[in-house]
Amino acid sequence: MRFVALLLFLTFPALLAIGQVQDYTLPPALETDAADSSLFLQQGSEQTAPQEIAPGIFKATGFGNTLLVTTDAGAVVIDTSMPSSAQAHRDLLSSVAPEAPKYIIITHGHGDHTGGLRTWMGSDTKIIAQRNFVEFRAYQNRLGGFFARRNAAQFGIQLPPEDTPDSAEAQPAPEPAPKLPLVLFDDSYELKLGGLTFQLDHMPGETYDALTVWIPEKKTVFTGDLLYTSFPNIYTLRGTRPRWALDYVDSLERVMALKADVLVPSHGEPIIGAEKVAAALTQHRDAIRYVHDATVAGMNAGKDVYTLMQEITLPEELALPESYGKVSWSVRGIYEGYVGWFDGNPATMYAVPPSSPxxxxxxxxxxxxxxxxxxxxxxxxxxxxxxxxxxxxxxxxxxxxxxxxxxxxxxxxxxxxxxxxxxxxxxxxxxxxxxxxxxxxxxxxxxxxxxx
Ligand SMILES: [Zn+2]
The missing domain is CATH 1.25.40.880 (Alkyl sulfatase, dimerisation domain)
Known part of the structure; x- marks a missing residue:
């Protein structure tokens, strides 16, 4: 009996936490996700009406898409694009959903998905995210100065001088922003609204807080950034904690098991038709597994990272465009993700750069x-x-x-x-x-x- 009481004591708080609404403050460096760039504004700017992907499922196109599902009891928004696109997306989608949505589901905590959170909030709107969202946002905020510079370089953003702090002290203290009502879950979460089921599953890949949304009544899955038309960005040049190739493989397999008719990514266009959806998921899974396994085999054979970056290419049947991620960067990301930076050469273990000679x-x-x-x-x-x-x-x-x-x-x-x-x-x-x-x-x- 005492054991049962102890078990209840240990598990009850965790059970309570799942699905409960908590107050969440966006970390200050991410409150605006400052990223206004002509690059981001271009995509979708010619759109004049919501794109209806399937009955009741709408898309406003941007560098990041805003996706909206209508139900008899109100709308659900999935991802909110960049801050620079958010208002235009809300205006565009207001023709099918004039009221604020009941829920906003965030597929992961990157700024091109969370940029419109405040734009979309209504008085009783709730945000749903995977539990790691909070830690992931804290990590991005902790490195806010670093990522601001890196994002500015990678995405061609012109930062005003005050947005390039040399230290946290150099920044004026931001005004505390209003708190947001946030619902978090661990592995999966089922939301029922207006006759539809929204099954949310933790699907780590590009980030460790990533989730997918499956609506069985519509045989439609929303995959966030789990796949896009390019080979994935398993390492991004802007800088990132390791993205685990085997997480991608596992998540892609679990999405395959849903046997969706429609796959809606948060970048680019939806894939329509069960065969096409299965083919795209299979190709991504196999391509990532191939690159992972070749990297691991090369590491065990004693090959250095540059040799493997040159040697490993996808076989023709798995070849994906490398327009966003690159196989060679992913090879290095996997290699150094597993073992870190030291290359085994005594000359490189000292605090002296390779450029010193x-x-x-x-x-x-x-x-x-x-x-x-x-x-x-x-x-x-x-x-x-x-x-x-x-x-x-x-x-x-x-x-x-x-x-x-x-x-x-x-x-x-x-x-x-x-x-x-x-x-x-x-x-x-x-x-x-x-x-x-x-x-x-x-x-x-x-x-x-x-x-x-
Ligand atoms: Zn994204």
């Missing part, structure tokens, strides 16, 4: 000018990355060397012209902007060839 080597080469000439030759031979690295080496030795700055700019532009990846292009643009700024500060003329 560059000034001595550049001096031996006769200075930064001849190094820039060699870099230009590499560029002309189609070796843009090596040319960029050599220009960087010259600039470590002589940061204001004009020939090295020019060849750096040209190498970045050449890589940008070739790139078909959104995030890679973002970082190349960031490099181009920074190099141009340095050249302007030196009053250099950009058009003069680097080796004159």
């Amino acid at each position: 560059f000034p001595a080597l550049v001096e031996l080469a006769g200075g930064a000018d001849p190094v820039a000439v060699r870099a230009q030759q590499m560029l002309e031979q189609g070796e843009e990355v090596k040319a960029l690295q050599l220009a960087d080496a010259a600039l470590v030795a002589e940061p204001q060397n004009e020939a090295a700055l020019r060849v750096r700019l040209t190498a970045l532009q050449a890589l940008r012209a070739k790139s078909e990846n959104f995030n890679e292009a973002g970082w190349l643009h960031a490099g181009i902007r920074a190099t141009r700024k340095q050249m302007q500060d030196l009053e250099m003329d950009e058009d003069v060839p680097s080796t004159q």
